[in-house]
Amino acid sequence: MNNKIKKYSNNFIYHIIDKDLKKNKKLSLHTRFPPEPNGYLHIGHAKSICLNFELAKIYQGKCNLRFDDTNPIKENIKYIHAIQDDIHWLGYNGYNNIYYASEYFEIFYKYAKELIKKGLAYIDELTKEEIREYRGTLNKPGKNSPYRNRSIEENIILFKKMKNGKFSEGQACLRAKIDMSSALMIMRDPVLYRILYTPHHQTKSKWCIYPMYDFAHCISDSIENISHSLCTLEFQDNKNLYNWILKNIDILHYPKQYEFSRLNLEYSILSKRKLNILVKKKIVLGWDDPRMPTISGLRKRGYTPSSIQTFCEKIGITKQNHLIQLSLLEHCIRKELNENAIRTMAILEPIKIFLYNLHENYEETLTIPNHPFHAELGTHEILFTNMIYIERKDFQEKYDNQYKRLKIGHEIRLRHAYIIKAEKIKKDKNKNIIYIICSCNLKTLGKKSSNNKNPAVIHWISVKNSFPAHFRLYNSLFNIKNPEQEENFLLHINKNSFIIKKGFIEKNLANDIKKNSIDKKIKLFFQFERIGYFCTDTDTIQKKYLIFNRTVSLRDTWNIKMKIKTTTNN
Known part of the structure; x- marks a missing residue:
């Protein structure tokens, strides 16, 4: 058993497929990924993409990409792209062609007429509100429409009139004739066709009637010879309609539908409708805003395809709905970047240090490794001078015995360099700090201080070797774990989800980035020491400063949670 099969062999769908293929040697696995082009894909879709395409790879089968484009009101060609x-x-x-449900509109229409001719569908002229009222509730059976017993001949004529634009929108629809007292709401004469006078992105104005998703989906699966139609649990009841439609029309192939739990992620909304609200209300900067759980948003933030695939493998495929920890997703990209991201230093909130005992022209080039554990990633040079930047939070003016970084009268080590000691502070007339005056011990490179102690280490950048940069810090868009459950999820937007810091990176690094970023598609990754993992933003070469998006912080809380959980269980 190869590694790919091992990763998927612990889920129940794999076992179903394995059993089906062993039972029927002539059966070939054929899956599909059928998005509706009414928004961007999100991390939940990634779970389905990975499942369908990976299973097709494992069994040397096929996976179709099919756009279930049956609602032109909400769809757009930009979403398809x-x-x-x-x-x-x-x-x-790995898909051979791109399929569209709209390619089968003529076939859907033919099968709809077949249901009418069998007395299994009728034209209803109730309004949308009346249909909802007649349908009943979970505790109260529905009642038949007054139009339910029309003759087959009359229904055929009316359906043709619908197709030819003789009705206005909402004036008539085609409904299946099943059972208005069914325990399943989906089986209480569901609507199969409705009238929409909206041009379609593929068929233009050829059609003014459009099939409902449930009617088109199962027939599309049959036309494409899908063997296993995999969908999320919210379609579990819809399977009854899926099978009813296929059973009552003249088709040659019967796909089987299987359901698995959808992905629910902490501090996130995974509903295209709700994500669209965030975009339209300009709460985010677009579908690809790095705070969005969309694939394009995660991509812009610095997530890689392999990190998302790893995440999907780790959460697995089950029938149980769980709220997945956001820290697990962060763990997957952090673990990857920890192996291959170049280590360097950046200052987000700068404060100056003047090393008074070094000459104003003092310069020293220090060679430091690009990664502490991977020598093959090479080295780079940094410049050390008598004026440097450190992080503002790494200096404290008021004495505090618990504070372990730079303070007056105490020593600190500069990362990859020397030990310095804070002597006094230079302020302007408004009492703002201009710079901190420190001494530098040039005998301490790679050695302990004179008192044989190892002080805390902070990062720094030479003022002379600095280049301006903006650091975009992204946090969770919501301040509660499960905003999906809230009636008004917009009340729980995290006001600190997007922060910009204006600081510096090393000039040599900036030159390398500009040199390698002529093609905007190249994304470079860095671990800014003590701060986090960042990637270059696609806007970088258009500015007089560089832009970095924080992909993830350094702290791996998922590992910590797992250790605590393991300890507790023991």
């Missing part, structure tokens, strides 16, 4: 880009970026280009 974005979805294709996301799937390609994730590494799945």
